[in-house]
Amino acid sequence: MSADTAASGIATPNDLSSNWLPFTPNRQFKREPRLVARAKDMSYFKPDGTEVLDATAGLWCSNAGHCRPEIVSAIQQQAGELDFAPTFQFGHPKVFELANRITSLMPNDLDHVLFCNSGSEAADTALKIAIAYHRANGEGSRTRLIGRERGYHGVGFGGISVGGMVANRKVYGPLLAGVDHLSHTYNRAEQQFTVGQPEWGAHLADELQRLVELHDASTIAAVIVEPMAGSTGVLPPPKGYLERLRELCTKHGILLIFDEVLTGYGRLGYATASERFGVTPDILTFAKGITSGTVPMGGAVVRKHIYEAFQTGPDHMIDLFHGYTYSGHPLAAAAALATLDVYKNEKLFERAREMEPVFAEAIMSLKNHPLIADIRCIGLAGAVDLVPIEGLPGKRGFDAMRAAFHDHNMMVRVSGDTIAFSPPLIISKTQIADIFDRFTKALDQVAD
Numbered sequence: 001m002s003a004d005t006a007a008s009g010i011a012t013p014n015d016l017s018s019n020w021l022p023f024t025p026n027r028q029f030k031r032e033p034r035l036v037a038r039a040k041d042m043s044y045f046k047p048d049g050t051e052v053l054d055a056t057a058g059l060w061c062s063n064a065g066h067c068r069p070e071i072v073s074a075i076q077q078q079a080g081e082l083d084f085a086p087t088f089q090f091g092h093p094k095v096f097e098l099a100n101r102i103t104s105l106m107p108n109d110l111d112h113v114l115f116c117n118s119g120s121e122a123a124d125t126a127l128k129i130a131i132a133y134h135r136a137n138g139e140g141s142r143t144r145l146i147g148r149e150r151g152y153h154g155v156g157f158g159g160i161s162v163g164g165m166v167a168n169r170k171v172y173g174p175l176l177a178g179v180d181h182l183s184h185t186y187n188r189a190e191q192q193f194t195v196g197q198p199e200w201g202a203h204l205a206d207e208l209q210r211l212v213e214l215h216d217a218s219t220i221a222a223v224i225v226e227p228m229a230g231s232t233g234v235l236p237p238p239k240g241y242l243e244r245l246r247e248l249c250t251k252h253g254i255l256l257i258f259d260e261v262l263t264g265y266g267r268l269g270y271a272t273a274s275e276r277f278g279v280t281p282d283i284l285t286f287a288k289g290i291t292s293g294t295v296p297m298g299g300a301v302v303r304k305h306i307y308e309a310f311q312t313g314p315d316h317m318i319d320l321f322h323g324y325t326y327s328g329h330p331l332a333a334a335a336a337l338a339t340l341d342v343y344k345n346e347k348l349f350e351r352a353r354e355m356e357p358v359f360a361e362a363i364m365s366l367k368n369h370p371l372i373a374d375i376r377c378i379g380l381a382g383a384v385d386l387v388p389i390e391g392l393p394g395k396r397g398f399d400a401m402r403a404a405f406h407d408h409n410m411m412v413r414v415s416g417d418t419i420a421f422s423p424p425l426i427i428s429k430t431q432i433a434d435i436f437d438r439f440t441k442a443l444d445q446v447a448d
Contacts, residue, residue, distance in 0.1 A: 144180065
């Protein structure tokens with residue numbers, strides 16, 4: 001902000017200086033901003049009106065596409081009817097209706113929802129519930145948490161402690177004590193250019209047994225994993241891996257948490273990855289797709305026996321000392337109910353299954369490009385690893401993302417030298433082809 005503007009106390013319209021963007025190189029962005037001003041269905045639009053094909057569903061969240069009239073109308077109506085209701089000791093009808101709708105989509109006895117506002121809050125909520133559950137059961141020594149390398153569970157201190165992405169952890173000190181990590185499941189030599197679940201890697205789940213032998217099961221509260229690791233670059237689980245984790249957790253009385261913030265609500269062709277893979281966790285977290293990105297919302301769904309462990313003591317006493325001011329916010333609840341209607345009425349989960357082989361064939365068509373080191377895909381999610389520029393890790397991926405946006409009018413997700421694709425579930429065969437045609441041109445542009 002200029003000295004004259006600061007002195008006047010008047011903000012300059014569209015001045016970029018004051019806003020500190022998350023997970024962004026801010027100096028570069030403000031020299032060459034990537035701005036969108038509106039959105040509709042499969043597209044964003046730049047301030048000058050140029051259409052931008054959305055290959056990422058916003059940030060893995062706009063699964064039903066953008067500005068869907070049914071969802072917009074529900075939010076508008078709710079804002080004029082009930083703007084906010086206290087979440088501690090009070091409630092409102094829509095949040096109970098939504099909880100019932102969500103649990104009806106869950107496998108087995110995942111029957112109770114505690115709402116929050118993001119995937120980060122959902123992860124911390126799940127971890128706290130896990131520790132509190134064991135204490136309620138008289139096993140207060142179970143406090144150790146086990147995550148996985150290359151895992152992403154948001155940016156709360158709990159989430160980054162169990163998470164395994166180095167850049168997200170390294171500058172924040174020791175984080176939570178009593179946390180261990182399983183190895184990640186990716187091995188390029190064994191899994192290169194795999195469509196769906198790789199054959200190699202189920203044995204990596206047995207590392208949990210080693211940690212049990214090191215610490216004793218009586219000290220371990222929970223294991224948290226993404227069924228498909230997303231933010232690290234779309235790592236589908238090896239065949240048999242999740243089943244083995246479930247088996248070991250059950251054997252040792254450890255709670256299994258699935259972080260389904262990315263995989264929930266159609267990304268893998270089902271309401272949950274748990275349903276697709278046939279493995280039921282004890283706690284399942286969600287966010288993003290529940291409102292198709294329109295209003296922030298997240299939550300943790302727990303199995304019946306976990307909820308019931310807290311339903312003891314005098315009736316006037318709080319059973320879980322956790323929650324947020326905006327847990328189950330009325331606008332978010334209205335948006336989520338309308339979003340679930342869109343998913344159901346348009347059969348978008350089924351559509352994702354139908355488009356999966358089309359998407360897989362299209363992304364794998366990049367295999368022989370000289371800049372491609374590997375490709376992985378499952379459902380409507382895929383990632384390509386680019387050959388890095390020597391001495392400048394991440395530069396190739398960043399340049400490809402910039403070229404895609406500025407020169408080929410497409411939005412992709414970059415993480416180091418990995419580019420991820422997660423388009424809205426409404427995508428057509430023609431649009432899938434268009435995505436990878438444009439991206440090939442962006443790759444050619446940054447090949448020199």
